[in-house]
Each structure stands twice: as structure tokens, then as C-alpha cells.
Amino acid sequence: MGGGRRRETPGYDEDFSFVSPVVKYLLFIFNFLFWIISFVMLSIGVYARMMKHAEAALACLSVDPAMMLMVVGVLMFIITFCGCVGSLRENICLLQVFCIFLTIIFLLQLVAGILGFIFSDTARSKVTEMINNAIVHYRDDMDLQNLIDFGQMEFGCCGGVTYTDWSRNMYFNCTEKNPSRERCSVPFSCCIISKDKTVINTMCGQGAQDLEYVIAGDQIYTNGCIDKLVNWIHSNLFLLGGIALGLAIPQLVGILLSQILINQIKDQIELQNYNLKHRSDPWS
Incomplete structure (x- = not known):
């Protein structure tokens, strides 16, 4: 009999997905926890600023603990929001923003630590x-x-x-x-x-x-x-090293999970494009 044979997607059925639910929801929970922490920090900072007299508050912004809480809270809020929505919606753009922000912060901390050690007098x-x-x-x-x-x-x-x-x-x-x-x-x-x-x-x-x-x-x-x-x-170098490591590990985990999920989403998109192509032209 003449004619061709319809090609199937090699090795995968129709319900297969490269995106791992474990990675996806683990990254979401990870970001959601830090998103809640950032919201609490931001709320405390805003409340503390509102309780201060305007003149006194404006006089010392650079050394205001409430202002520092607000700045850190806003940054964490934006970054973790991108991570939450990006992981839940499988949005590559938001996940890349999240990953880039975390990488920049990690590198800045690393550079600050090295420069602080080398230029201790300046620090x-x-x-x-x-x-x-x-x-x-x-x-x-x-x-x-x-x-x-x-x-x-x-x-x-x-x-x-x-x-x-x-x-x-x-x-x-x-x-x-x-x-x-x-x-x-x-x-x-x-x-x-x-x-x-x-x-x-x-x-x-x-x-x-x-x-x-x-x-x-x-x-x-x-x-x-x-x-x-x-x-x-000098007396607590091991303690400070442990704290630095404790801050670095969540950042590295976030970077690793986001990169894994980005690659999985890209593979899933390629699979979907492959399936669409062969559904429209089953004899190709």
C-alpha cells in the first residue's frame, strides 16, 4: 500500500511534561515564605516612619533603621514576587528577572566581603x-x-x-x-x-x-x-562565616531552582512546538 506513516513524538505521550511539579512548587513555596517576610519588614518600616515626626525623620534618613527596613523590604518584595508569579505561571521572563536579581545580590555580598577584608582600614x-x-x-x-x-x-x-x-x-x-x-x-x-x-x-x-x-x-x-x-x-569569625553561609545558601538554592525550572519550561515549549508542527502536518 502506498502512502506515508504518521510520525509520533518520539518517546513521549500526549500528557508528558518536562516541568517537574516538585521543582515548580518548591520554588513557589521558597519565594512565598520570603515574600511574607518582606511584607512584614515593609509594614514595620512604614509603621515606624509614620510614627515619627516629619522634621526628625527627614533629618537623618541615612541612619534611620526604619528606612533601612523599608528599602530591604521593598527589594525582597519585588524579587520574591517575580519568583512566586514566575514559578506559578511558568513565566520565563519573570524567572530570569528573579534569577538575575539574586545573582547580582549574591555577587555584591561576595565583593563587599572581599573588599572589606582587603581594604579593612577604608572599611x-x-x-x-x-x-x-x-x-x-x-x-x-x-x-x-x-x-x-x-x-x-x-x-x-x-x-x-x-x-x-x-x-x-x-x-x-x-x-x-x-x-x-x-x-x-x-x-x-x-x-x-x-x-x-x-x-x-x-x-x-x-x-x-x-x-x-x-x-x-x-x-x-x-x-x-x-x-x-x-x-x-575577630573573635567571632566562625560565627560570622556561618551567618554569611546561612544567607548565601537560600540565594544559591533560589538561583539553582529557577535555572532548573527555566530549562524545563524551555524544553516543554520545544515539545509543544514539535507536537503542533506534526499535528498540522502529520505526514511530514
């Missing part, structure tokens, strides 16, 4: 500049104030390089023209407070900058927070 000067800027705006932002107080009490330190750095703040400035009752003082978080005290004297740092270094050391921490922070980093 130290930048951190010092940030701390000094935070000291200037200490009374302008309650969130920033709480953060500084927590850091000084946790590390047992005071100021940036030394406790006299608090003279940079207009309220603690030692000039004779300063009318503040906190003139030449330091925050209570600089004070050496015994653990058995249940009530903290918030004026314990009164006039501490006027005292001699040795005498001041009896009632406040005289070492700056920069040296304390550097010593803590």
Missing part, C-alpha cells in the same frame, strides 16, 4: 563615619537612639573612637554656649551598671566628658565602640 573609616553620623542624630530618632543604646550596653563601649565623641551631639556638646542640661554628658548606655540594679539612673553619665580619663573609667565605658566591634568580629 573601618566608613564605619567610623557612620557611627559619628549616628551620634549627631542620636536625639532625632527614637529607633536610632534605641539601637545605639543597645549597641553600647551590649559591647560595653561609648562613642565611636572614644567617649568624648559624644561632644559631636548638640545636646552633649561641651562648649560653654550649650544650654542643654546634658552638656558634656554621655547617654546612660555608656554607664557601668551593676547587674543587681533593677532601676537605672538615666543621668548617670552627667558631666562624664569633663572628667579625667581614669576617673571617668570608674563610672562609664571609656573605650570606643569601633575597637570593641573590630575585636568582636
